[in-house]
Amino acid sequence: MLDNSVNLLPLDELLKFGLKQEFVNKLNTYTNVCFPVQSSVLPILLNNKNVFLPARDVVICSPTGSGKTLCYVLPILNNIHFVEDASAVYALIIAPSASLAEQIFKEFEKFNVFNTKIVALYGNTSYFHERSLLFPNNSCISQAHLIIATPGRLLDHLMDNDGNFINLSMLRFLVIDEADKMQDTARIEWLDVIERLSCASIASTNNLSISSLTNNYKQNCHLQKILVSATLLLDVNKLYIWNLRCPQLFLATDKEVEEENKQEQQNGESDQMSILLPECLNHKILICDQKLKPLILFQQIKLHMNEWNKIIIFVNKKQTSYRLSYLLHKLDSSNLFKLAELSSNLHRYRLLKLIKSFRNGKIRILIACDQFSRGVDVQDVDCVINYDVPINERIFIHRAGRTARAMKGGLLLSLFTKDEKMRLRKQLSGHNLWKNVEELNTYKVEDEEAIKQYKKALAQLESECLPKTFKRTRKRISGNDQ
Template structure:
């Protein structure tokens, strides 16, 4: 009875989710055989080293540029590294290129700055060859700098720099596609004059489950309401379309059209490797006749070319086993995931105290400034750093070429987390390995977690005992150095706090003297 009950729980409540289109039925599509592909886009894709589209990209293309022709909202639930970014970027760029109108017509929202930078690079690489401009709103630079890029004022048909003192001139968005994080998007909606969503044709919500889980200043209802209001305003003033002025047409929302329709709906792309099935969350999106594209019959799916292993060890010796494992993997890019910022920082310091190891280690966490994270990520991408110790800030959609190994130093709490971590390797058809450190009492929970992704094969990975024991003296020495380092830092913080308290006391004393 319990098994039957569990099966019922796994059946999606939403009817359209029960009969998805299986991505696995599609094969890689050589660019020369992709129907209606713009020759300019074909050429730039080849220069990027892309000779064919992956199955998810072929499936989405068929439902947008192909027979589907954007008649339905697209929801994609496929493994990490399967090519979801290009799957939506390519048809959006091709469609927007048909009309040479400089206004914001596609918005891509992502949960993190690093992921937004990555997606912006994909769009920029293909959009420039067809004359489209791509903007970025993530808070990496000041909001004033972003305004200069996003908003322009028309000048005899050309676009000149935005002048905030010019109150008489109508301001307009100067990019065709905007990649944004929700917080900075809301800043521009609320504070940037001339920033408008009235012409928006496409809304992409990448890593949907995370963006729906966190409210982010109610960005989603705000965006949907703005586009809905502009749509209704356009319909009510259809007479504007009879006038020849391009500015008038834009103000009425007429240029949001495609397929010859003047006032179309807003097309949505919803994507994740772990797409939620919660009706209360999905309902927030107001999807139109949605089509679900998924890989296989399991909600959670790991890359086909991924090998998973478990390493059982005592907690106190985990750093020692990690060093031994990394020495086995030397020469290969590896990411080590921990459960917290504190563990990431402490483990990074500890490994660096081991002495002369034949690989360079770096820390990557949300506590670091964006510029620092970008620098660390660049070093890792270029192969200057071999091992990245990271929090789950690195798990969402990040694509670093050549990552061979993912190591779960701490067992992930949920299958979703495991899938997003493991998905940093075995991307785009390449092979990869995932190692998970476990205590003896965690084995059953971990194996039960993997059953949800139909990943029943997870053999043990053995390290030679002498390779572990040989590093024990270095490990004890590293622990002592870490202890001294932490005590020194603690002393500095105490001294700093004492100094601040003394300064505050002196200031208070001077204030009292003035009062007297």
């Protein structure tokens, strides 16, 4: 179990486990200590020096924003420096979404001090451009040491019959980020293909005889799998599909949760989800009238404009996203909010442009559905607002994980009716997440002029939401005026 109360590991201590000085120097430009999950995992992954015995697989379950990505970025880049074969893929990182794959790619690039050849395959550029990155100078064998990809895009390249070949025979690391999101389909869709194309299948037979370990060991590269997630089911049957070898589990928890998990395991309740909120998160619930919720949200944002520089509002449906965006624009007549809606109707380029504008402060507020709660890495989000009750605990965790990242403070504000509050409480209590929740007094709108303006905005919304104007209005509201 990972204990957030343990002493943080100084960066210089990583030198003892084999991390090169160049990486420590680079890390020092961002921080001077490792976070708790890094302090526990990095010594294990850095200290794999036995070329004969296969390394144990690793499962990391820690809150969003706790530094999980760096747990595998550093060991992979640190070890990949020794690779002699320029035409073999040494590490493969799989992410469920293009946005998360892009985030991981940027993290690798940030610490790529030895100019390792890294190729990203997630649809940010054309398929043919990706092929040219894999096979530069008309080479027939891929020249990438490290590939970051979404499953579908990776399969497209692996199965392409243009005569070129991606060599996975020396694959050393297979990282599955947000493994929980892919565990139901991974084995059927892509995991078998990767294991078959790599010599990992040799190691997975568990044939650890002297002859099997010494005969041509360079080809028997003993693939090490690293599963990463903010939420994970601790069910043997669920983990079994990944074909893990003697896995080491690193689970973020506190002593109270740990004791309850042990008790449940003794009682045979093994399907327990391991989830933990960021330690520096402040969760507040504001009770409000459903009919006035958009107006109350507007007034809350206006009241805290000097405190909340970056805000993400999560809703359950894209129709709600559109309606809320429309109403807030109408109520914010002076355009102080700098608001944008992340809609699936937007082209990917426009979507990434909006997220970039949010990062650099040109946009202060994003309204998004839950498909954007994973993989969107924005630092210093001051407040995340639950406008709708999340459909399950996993969604709640990933929403909350957009703030209070990297051990910095953050606010999660749930704007609910009394019934919605009870639903959330029931949902979270079973997973020890209903702790230190501050329940605020019921909010009442007393400004009659504000209510009048809100009703006017509602009337305009109803008149402009006819089928013939819906797409045109959404385009204007989202800022996609190309």
